Amino acid sequence: MYTRCCFIYMLIPLLDTASLHQIVEGTEGDSIILPCTHRRLAHEGKRLTVHWRHNDTRNVYDIIHGRNSVKEQHPAYNDRAEVLHKRLEKGHIELKLTNLHLSDTGTYLCFVPDARVEDSTQLLVRERQSPKYAAVQLRSHGTGTTQGRTLHIIIPLSGLIHSFFFFSAYSLY
Incomplete structure (x- = not known):
């Protein structure tokens, strides 16, 4: 019992200087904010x-x-990196990282020596x-003196709401 109490007693001062490890996820090309917060920082x-x-x-x-x-x-x-100063006075040192690269994956350490x-x-x-797309062509061969026309349609397959249409120089009529 004595050993367990000493271990807990020794762990408490360490928790005061470091917070728990956090995980932030982002996508290549996007921006994220990495947090660094501690109650002591507000008073510094x-x-x-x-x-x-x-x-x-x-x-x-x-x-x-x-x-x-x-x-x-x-x-x-x-x-690509900047510290957001809006919340700095309240003890939040937030690093904004823009245009994420795959090589940005890893551990980020915020260290405040004082x-x-x-x-x-x-x-x-x-x-x-x-995004993945399907391309579809609709052709009209025409009749008599009318020339044939082509309609090109590109449809996103990845669940996007918008469809993109590209028309040939001639109408289908």
């Missing part, structure tokens, strides 16, 4: 230093003493499925 003010890392090696985004810094940002995240906060999120990027 606007002069926070925050580091976002991908798989512990790539520098995704930094805030140094309250200022955005992309000086050492990995080129893969140029013009508050001793580490928050990790697992990002799963799915491949975008290209």
Whole structure:
């Protein structure tokens, strides 16, 4: 019984500095928001230093003493990563990642050294499925002096509501 109590007692301080691992899913080409939240962050003010890392090696985004810094940002995240400042004062350091690539899949670590906060999120990027279409041609051979005409119809098979119609230069009449 004594060993179990000591283990629980030792685990409580660790839970104060790190949150549970979260999973966020996105699709190739879309945008997602990676969360980083802790009650201590709300009290730190606007002069926070925050580091976002991908798989512990790539520098995704930094805030140094309250200022955005992309000086050492990995080129893969140029013009695709930003921290949303709207909720920063309430302790939410949210990283928006746009135009997702399959290589963005992995673990993202949000580290706030002054508050001793580490928050990790697992990002799963799915491949975008290209829609499948069926092409149909309707032909009129014409009669007498009338020329034949062709109507080309492309119908999406992936459950899309819209159908796309392409007509030949001549009407079917």
